[in-house]
Amino acid sequence: DADVTQTPRNRITKTGKRIMLECSQTKGHDRMYWYRQDPGLGLRLIYYSFDVKDINKGEISDGYSVSRQAQAKFSLSLESAIPNQTALYFCATSGLDREEAFFGQGTRLTVV
Amino acid sequence: DQQVKQNSPSLSVQEGRISILNCDYTNSMFDYFLWYKKYPAEGPTFLISISSIKDKNEDGRFTVFLNKSAKHLSLHIVPSQPGDSAVYFCAASDSGGGADGLTFGKGTHLIIQP
Secondary structure (H helix, E strand, O other): OOOEEEEOOEEEEOOOOOEEEEEEEOOOOOEEEEEEEOOOOOEEEEEEEEEOOEEEEOOOOOOOEEEEEEOOEEEEEEOOOOHHHOEEEEEEEEOOOOOOOEEOOOEEEEEO | OOOEEOOOOEEEEEOOOOEEEEEEEOOOOOOEEEEEEEOOOOOOEEEEEEEOOOOEEEEOOEEEEEEOOOOEEEEEEOOOOHHHOEEEEEEEEOOOOOHHHOEEOOOEEEEEEO
8 A cells, every 4th residue: 555645546627616635644744745746847835734733835825725634634625726727736745854755646637 | 947957858878878867956055955756657756865965875776976066966877777767856955854845856757778
Protein backbone atom coordinates (compact mmCIF):
# COMPACT_ATOMS: atom_id res chain seq x y z
CA ASP A 1 0.00 0.00 0.00
CA ALA A 2 1.16 3.51 -0.82
CA ASP A 3 2.32 5.73 2.03
CA VAL A 4 0.46 8.69 0.52
CA THR A 5 -2.86 7.93 -1.15
CA GLN A 6 -4.85 10.32 -3.29
CA THR A 7 -8.45 9.92 -4.41
CA PRO A 8 -9.71 10.12 -7.04
CA ARG A 9 -6.87 9.39 -9.46
CA ASN A 10 -8.71 10.93 -12.37
CA ARG A 11 -11.67 13.29 -12.48
CA ILE A 12 -13.50 15.22 -15.13
CA THR A 13 -15.80 17.95 -13.88
CA LYS A 14 -17.78 20.83 -15.32
CA THR A 15 -17.05 24.52 -14.92
CA GLY A 16 -18.65 25.91 -11.79
CA LYS A 17 -18.88 22.60 -9.95
CA ARG A 18 -17.42 22.06 -6.50
CA ILE A 19 -14.90 19.28 -6.26
CA MET A 20 -12.81 17.80 -3.45
CA LEU A 21 -9.55 15.93 -3.79
CA GLU A 22 -8.61 13.78 -0.85
CA CYS A 23 -5.26 12.71 0.56
CA SER A 24 -4.37 10.34 3.35
CA GLN A 25 -0.98 9.24 4.62
CA THR A 26 0.37 6.45 6.78
CA LYS A 27 3.83 7.90 7.36
CA GLY A 28 2.88 9.59 10.61
CA HIS A 29 4.12 12.95 9.35
CA ASP A 30 2.72 16.19 10.70
CA ARG A 31 3.39 18.21 7.57
CA MET A 32 1.20 17.87 4.49
CA TYR A 33 1.12 19.75 1.20
CA TRP A 34 -0.86 20.20 -1.99
CA TYR A 35 1.03 20.91 -5.22
CA ARG A 36 -0.09 21.51 -8.75
CA GLN A 37 1.82 20.53 -11.90
CA ASP A 38 1.05 21.95 -15.32
CA PRO A 39 2.65 20.79 -18.60
CA GLY A 40 6.15 22.23 -18.95
CA LEU A 41 6.07 23.70 -15.45
CA GLY A 42 7.47 22.54 -12.19
CA LEU A 43 5.43 21.79 -9.10
CA ARG A 44 3.83 24.82 -7.49
CA LEU A 45 2.66 24.87 -3.89
CA ILE A 46 -1.05 25.53 -3.30
CA TYR A 47 -1.45 25.04 0.47
CA TYR A 48 0.49 23.44 3.28
CA SER A 49 -0.27 22.39 6.84
CA PHE A 50 2.16 21.81 9.70
CA ASP A 51 -0.48 20.24 11.94
CA VAL A 52 -4.25 19.98 12.27
CA LYS A 53 -4.59 23.54 13.52
CA ASP A 54 -2.08 25.12 11.16
CA ILE A 55 -2.99 25.90 7.53
CA ASN A 56 -0.93 28.13 5.27
CA LYS A 57 -1.33 29.50 1.77
CA GLY A 58 1.26 28.62 -0.81
CA GLU A 59 2.28 30.28 -4.04
CA ILE A 60 -1.03 29.74 -5.90
CA SER A 61 -3.85 29.43 -3.34
CA ASP A 62 -6.47 31.56 -5.12
CA GLY A 63 -9.50 29.49 -6.10
CA TYR A 64 -8.63 26.68 -3.67
CA SER A 65 -9.36 25.82 -0.07
CA VAL A 66 -8.15 23.01 2.18
CA SER A 67 -9.20 21.10 5.25
CA ARG A 68 -6.94 19.15 7.60
CA GLN A 69 -9.40 16.71 9.13
CA ALA A 70 -6.79 14.72 11.04
CA GLN A 71 -3.04 14.27 11.13
CA ALA A 72 -3.34 11.74 8.34
CA LYS A 73 -5.88 13.51 6.13
CA PHE A 74 -5.63 16.68 4.07
CA SER A 75 -8.21 17.55 1.43
CA LEU A 76 -8.17 20.16 -1.33
CA SER A 77 -11.36 21.79 -2.59
CA LEU A 78 -12.15 23.78 -5.68
CA GLU A 79 -15.27 25.71 -4.73
CA SER A 80 -16.17 26.62 -8.29
CA ALA A 81 -13.94 24.87 -10.79
CA ILE A 82 -12.69 26.71 -13.86
CA PRO A 83 -10.90 25.32 -16.94
CA ASN A 84 -7.50 26.78 -16.05
CA GLN A 85 -7.54 24.58 -12.94
CA THR A 86 -7.10 21.61 -15.24
CA ALA A 87 -3.83 20.12 -14.01
CA LEU A 88 -2.13 17.28 -12.19
CA TYR A 89 -2.46 17.63 -8.42
CA PHE A 90 -0.09 16.07 -5.91
CA CYS A 91 -0.37 15.64 -2.19
CA ALA A 92 2.86 15.28 -0.21
CA THR A 93 4.06 14.82 3.36
CA SER A 94 7.30 15.49 5.16
CA GLY A 95 8.76 14.91 8.58
CA LEU A 96 9.78 17.59 11.04
CA ASP A 97 12.76 19.64 9.86
CA ARG A 98 13.19 17.46 6.80
CA GLU A 99 12.98 18.85 3.30
CA GLU A 100 12.45 15.50 1.63
CA ALA A 101 8.79 15.25 0.70
CA PHE A 102 6.92 12.03 -0.07
CA PHE A 103 4.38 12.39 -2.84
CA GLY A 104 1.15 10.63 -3.68
CA GLN A 105 0.51 9.27 -7.16
CA GLY A 106 -1.39 12.36 -8.24
CA THR A 107 -4.91 13.29 -9.30
CA ARG A 108 -5.46 14.27 -12.91
CA LEU A 109 -8.25 16.85 -12.91
CA THR A 110 -9.93 18.10 -16.07
CA VAL A 111 -12.40 20.98 -15.92
CA VAL A 112 -14.58 21.26 -19.02
CA ASP B 1 10.76 35.14 -12.10
CA GLN B 2 12.07 31.62 -12.06
CA GLN B 3 14.37 31.00 -9.11
CA VAL B 4 15.25 27.43 -10.08
CA LYS B 5 16.01 26.81 -13.72
CA GLN B 6 16.43 23.59 -15.63
CA ASN B 7 17.27 24.84 -19.08
CA SER B 8 17.21 21.48 -20.84
CA PRO B 9 13.65 20.20 -21.26
CA SER B 10 14.99 16.88 -22.47
CA LEU B 11 18.23 14.91 -22.64
CA SER B 12 19.00 11.73 -24.54
CA VAL B 13 21.88 9.49 -23.37
CA GLN B 14 23.08 6.09 -24.46
CA GLU B 15 22.76 3.24 -21.99
CA GLY B 16 25.96 2.77 -20.02
CA ARG B 17 27.16 6.34 -20.52
CA ILE B 18 27.05 9.20 -18.04
CA SER B 19 23.92 11.37 -17.74
CA ILE B 20 24.46 14.91 -16.51
CA LEU B 21 21.43 16.97 -15.58
CA ASN B 22 21.94 20.63 -14.77
CA CYS B 23 20.16 23.12 -12.56
CA ASP B 24 20.79 26.81 -11.89
CA TYR B 25 19.33 28.95 -9.15
CA THR B 26 19.17 32.65 -8.46
CA ASN B 27 18.23 32.90 -4.78
CA SER B 28 21.37 33.02 -2.65
CA MET B 29 19.27 32.14 0.42
CA PHE B 30 18.75 28.58 -0.80
CA ASP B 31 20.64 26.27 1.51
CA TYR B 32 19.42 22.80 0.63
CA PHE B 33 18.98 21.22 -2.78
CA LEU B 34 17.16 18.09 -3.86
CA TRP B 35 16.57 16.00 -6.95
CA TYR B 36 13.32 14.19 -7.56
CA LYS B 37 12.57 11.57 -10.19
CA LYS B 38 9.14 11.17 -11.74
CA TYR B 39 7.76 8.36 -13.87
CA PRO B 40 4.54 8.83 -15.88
CA ALA B 41 1.37 8.33 -13.83
CA GLU B 42 3.34 8.38 -10.58
CA GLY B 43 4.24 11.01 -8.04
CA PRO B 44 7.78 12.39 -7.77
CA THR B 45 10.14 10.36 -5.62
CA PHE B 46 13.07 11.75 -3.71
CA LEU B 47 16.42 10.80 -5.23
CA ILE B 48 19.28 12.64 -3.59
CA SER B 49 19.98 15.90 -1.80
CA ILE B 50 22.85 18.16 -0.81
CA SER B 51 23.32 20.80 1.83
CA SER B 52 24.98 24.09 0.97
CA ILE B 53 27.84 23.26 3.33
CA LYS B 54 28.91 20.48 0.97
CA ASP B 55 29.97 20.45 -2.64
CA LYS B 56 29.34 16.79 -3.40
CA ASN B 57 27.05 14.01 -2.27
CA GLU B 58 27.14 10.50 -3.65
CA ASP B 59 24.65 7.65 -3.43
CA GLY B 60 25.41 4.65 -5.57
CA ARG B 61 25.19 5.59 -9.24
CA PHE B 62 23.94 9.09 -8.37
CA THR B 63 26.15 12.05 -7.47
CA VAL B 64 25.08 15.63 -6.97
CA PHE B 65 27.61 18.44 -7.28
CA LEU B 66 27.04 21.93 -5.94
CA ASN B 67 28.93 25.03 -7.09
CA LYS B 68 27.73 27.81 -4.82
CA SER B 69 29.74 30.58 -6.44
CA ALA B 70 28.12 29.76 -9.79
CA LYS B 71 24.74 28.97 -8.21
CA HIS B 72 24.75 25.74 -10.12
CA LEU B 73 24.16 22.11 -9.30
CA SER B 74 24.28 19.00 -11.37
CA LEU B 75 23.16 15.40 -11.07
CA HIS B 76 25.43 12.73 -12.52
CA ILE B 77 24.15 9.23 -13.20
CA VAL B 78 26.82 6.64 -13.96
CA PRO B 79 26.26 4.28 -15.65
CA SER B 80 22.90 5.23 -17.10
CA GLN B 81 20.32 2.45 -17.21
CA PRO B 82 16.99 2.14 -19.06
CA GLY B 83 15.09 2.48 -15.78
CA ASP B 84 16.60 5.93 -15.36
CA SER B 85 14.36 7.24 -18.15
CA ALA B 86 12.10 9.69 -16.31
CA VAL B 87 11.55 13.38 -15.63
CA TYR B 88 14.00 14.80 -13.11
CA PHE B 89 13.10 17.84 -11.02
CA CYS B 90 15.61 20.00 -9.25
CA ALA B 91 14.33 21.67 -6.07
CA ALA B 92 15.77 24.15 -3.62
CA SER B 93 14.86 25.17 -0.10
CA ASP B 94 15.52 28.23 2.03
CA SER B 95 13.26 27.40 4.96
CA GLY B 96 15.62 25.31 7.04
CA GLY B 97 13.17 22.46 7.25
CA GLY B 98 9.91 21.30 5.75
CA ALA B 99 8.83 21.18 2.12
CA ASP B 100 6.94 24.51 2.27
CA GLY B 101 10.11 26.21 1.18
CA LEU B 102 10.73 23.96 -1.81
CA THR B 103 10.98 25.71 -5.16
CA PHE B 104 10.98 23.36 -8.13
CA GLY B 105 12.46 23.66 -11.59
CA LYS B 106 10.42 22.75 -14.65
CA GLY B 107 12.06 19.36 -15.02
CA THR B 108 14.30 17.59 -17.52
CA HIS B 109 13.05 14.52 -19.37
CA LEU B 110 15.92 12.03 -19.46
CA ILE B 111 15.72 9.38 -22.16
CA ILE B 112 18.15 6.47 -22.01
CA GLN B 113 18.72 4.98 -25.44
CA PRO B 114 19.54 1.23 -25.67
